[in-house]
Amino acid sequence: MDDATVLEYEMPGEGYNFRDVTGLFEQASAEIEPDTALFMENFTLQEAMSALEIGEPRLDSGLIPKEQQGPIFDPLTPLLPEEVCWIMDRAMAYEMEFHAGNFLAHTVHALLYVHHLQDMEPDLIVPQPVFSSDPSRPIELITLVLRAAVQGLLKCCDITWRELAKGPLYDTEDWQGDKCEVSLLEGVPTHFVISGLDDAFTWLAHAHDIPSNWKTALQIRVLFRKTLLQTMSIDAAKNGSDFLRFVFLARDYLQTLEHYPSVEPGPDSPALLTFDPFIGRQLQTATPIRVIPPPSLKETCKALHRLLDGLYEISLLATTDRLSIWDALGNTRQWIPDPPQCVPYIRSLTQSTFSDGVLILNRYTFGWMINQFFLESVGVSYDSIYAMVSSRWDGDDQELLKNVGRALVKVVAPHIRAHWHNPPRRRRHFMKSLVDWHTLYDTLVQVQENLSLEDVPRRHFLTRLPDIALLWRLSVVREVVLSGFQLELYAKEERAFAYWYATQVIDAHLKSLDHLVPVVLEESPVHCEMLFQVQFLTALQALCTASFLVSMPLMSSDWDGMRPNFYRRYKWAFRAEYDASDVPVVAQPELHAFIRTCAEILEGGNPTPADDVELARTVLTDLIVSTNTGGWAGSWGQDRTQALQNLVAVCDSLSHLPGSVEVMETFDASSLKWDPGFHPWFPSLQHLDSSSASTP
Numbered sequence: 001m002d003d004a005t006v007l008e009y010e011m012p013g014e015g016y017n018f019r020d021v022t023g024l025f026e027q028a029s030a031e032i033e034p035d036t037a038l039f040m041e042n043f044t045l046q047e048a049m050s051a052l053e054i055g056e057p058r059l060d061s062g063l064i065p066k067e068q069q070g071p072i073f074d075p076l077t078p079l080l081p082e083e084v085c086w087i088m089d090r091a092m093a094y095e096m097e098f099h100a101g102n103f104l105a106h107t108v109h110a111l112l113y114v115h116h117l118q119d120m121e122p123d124l125i126v127p128q129p130v131f132s133s134d135p136s137r138p139i140e141l142i143t144l145v146l147r148a149a150v151q152g153l154l155k156c157c158d159i160t161w162r163e164l165a166k167g168p169l170y171d172t173e174d175w176q177g178d179k180c181e182v183s184l185l186e187g188v189p190t191h192f193v194i195s196g197l198d199d200a201f202t203w204l205a206h207a208h209d210i211p212s213n214w215k216t217a218l219q220i221r222v223l224f225r226k227t228l229l230q231t232m233s234i235d236a237a238k239n240g241s242d243f244l245r246f247v248f249l250a251r252d253y254l255q256t257l258e259h260y261p262s263v264e265p266g267p268d269s270p271a272l273l274t275f276d277p278f279i280g281r282q283l284q285t286a287t288p289i290r291v292i293p294p295p296s297l298k299e300t301c302k303a304l305h306r307l308l309d310g311l312y313e314i315s316l317l318a319t320t321d322r323l324s325i326w327d328a329l330g331n332t333r334q335w336i337p338d339p340p341q342c343v344p345y346i347r348s349l350t351q352s353t354f355s356d357g358v359l360i361l362n363r364y365t366f367g368w369m370i371n372q373f374f375l376e377s378v379g380v381s382y383d384s385i386y387a388m389v390s391s392r393w394d395g396d397d398q399e400l401l402k403n404v405g406r407a408l409v410k411v412v413a414p415h416i417r418a419h420w421h422n423p424p425r426r427r428r429h430f431m432k433s434l435v436d437w438h439t440l441y442d443t444l445v446q447v448q449e450n451l452s453l454e455d456v457p458r459r460h461f462l463t464r465l466p467d468i469a470l471l472w473r474l475s476v477v478r479e480v481v482l483s484g485f486q487l488e489l490y491a492k493e494e495r496a497f498a499y500w501y502a503t504q505v506i507d508a509h510l511k512s513l514d515h516l517v518p519v520v521l522e523e524s525p526v527h528c529e530m531l532f533q534v535q536f537l538t539a540l541q542a543l544c545t546a547s548f549l550v551s552m553p554l555m556s557s558d559w560d561g562m563r564p565n566f567y568r569r570y571k572w573a574f575r576a577e578y579d580a581s582d583v584p585v586v587a588q589p590e591l592h593a594f595i596r597t598c599a600e601i602l603e604g605g606n607p608t609p610a611d612d613v614e615l616a617r618t619v620l621t622d623l624i625v626s627t628n629t630g631g632w633a634g635s636w637g638q639d640r641t642q643a644l645q646n647l648v649a650v651c652d653s654l655s656h657l658p659g660s661v662e663v664m665e666t667f668d669a670s671s672l673k674w675d676p677g678f679h680p681w682f683p684s685l686q687h688l689d690s691s692s693a694s695t696p
Helices: 003-007 022-028 045-050 081-099 140-164 190-206 212-232 240-257 270-274 297-317 323-334 344-354 366-378 382-391 399-418 423-449 461-486 495-519 525-554 559-569 576-580 591-602 609-626 634-653 661-665
Strands: none
Touching: 081 140, 081 212, 081 270, 081 297, 140 190, 140 212, 140 344, 190 212, 212 240, 240 297, 297 344, 323 366, 323 399, 323 461, 323 634, 344 399, 366 382, 366 399, 366 461, 366 495, 366 525, 382 399, 382 461, 399 423, 423 461, 423 576, 461 495, 495 525, 495 591, 525 591, 525 609, 525 634, 559 591, 609 634
């Protein structure tokens, strides 16, 4: 290939002194026939293909196309105040993308000042004439203001990384922990960074060459970063008052910040060169390069408001020493579409606030937790129950009493923390924990069998000890089954059984409540919660029944084909660990009972789903009107009410379901639509004509 031919094409490595070897390969392969290959001894096609890793980023990230080649970045290039303001806002946008679960290499590390902090040290900079040539671009905007802002950003990311690295959440599943060997100021004390932000604010206050509107905009951003850093550096469980004060301050500064928005720099502005979305090429990482467009300032502020709302909620939870309130909040958040506070950092910090593995809420022992479990379940502490049981013990093995405490330590704290996992992980944890809940139930059954209860009144709590464990276990089973709809796990053939099984679980739950309501002190929070649960579960069971009836047409009548899928879907209910218990598992999924129920309905039952929907609406409306949000709603009673209103919306959507057998026979199940955005558990009834109806 001559030089003229070479000049006609743009060489892939042009500019790097690459040499064209096309002719060499053509000469070497001249005698090889098409579709043939040559192999060395013991080196086959398999070995050749194994040498290439599909998706290996280093195979395609070395070449930098011309359109991505820019001038060398100079961190000391003077900038206008509005340009610095825009850089700070865009950096916050990338920070929120990191909080959303993206890699640092694609977000925060794209800010080139992150990699040049040492070049911005004011004490090491040699004064140059260019720095003082333009008073509208003082170098202090770089060395004091922007440097302090970048340090504050990195320190916030460091605190976030440290919290997420504790282990409550999972790296590469909930968040991305690859730092790419770039410092997040791990060794720099937080107070040193805060001092730098104070210096930046002080300089801005005395800067005379900066327009007042941009001076205020920069000051607000410096104060917001400082306050956010102070909030994140405080343990809410140890110093709740300061934590809450800084959260309120950060909210105020963020609201003010929104009134001083930054403006997009012009096409020739040097500020545009401060972000390199392809910085991953220069970092120690195996992550494929992915360009993430930063959100707008409006979207960034919305994400920051959600972050602060989550921190505010943590401040409330840090002072909430009721296990049932934590459990009720965790459940309620999963009962509504698009639950808030789902940022991984907030979920991890919430778990850490509840328990660090040694203490509960940084002040209570696990013994306190065991006492609270019984106190909030039946209104009697574990110490009182232990004393009564010991005085009436009629068995040989008193280790059973200690086994109760051990079982509770093993299951309760992880159960509360699991509410702040991501939904699939939460469901998996609940499925695995059901064996431990049954072990607790089994132990309480054995304890009750070894008690002398001849002179104990029938409505005494000692006669209903096993029901305490059942209340919690059956609630977990219900969440496992219904969350399958939220996660869109069920095929259309599986929905009918899931709804039917949910009705069986709720029925067992209601029976346990019927046993315990009479033994609980009236007007107590425990009693109020039980009455709420009775009404709520009654409405929920009615909706599950209606959904089961209308889902039956979507189900296959091939029972033999359904059986393998059934055991795969509900394998968590048939684990070998259950065989170690002599006590039967309550509310197990039973395929033969489901088949029998379907046969009875098809042979002459009277399915009227409209009646069930109307019953659910009546009960739910009464709950909302009565303002009885239960004894354990706490500060989140409005959230529980919202969940009830969402269920009423389901009733409204299903209000035109068949109300008689004759109409049921002509019901078109394709008009049902399961959309977690409408409701995580139940379908809506789409009014479609025959030409537009489609199978969900």
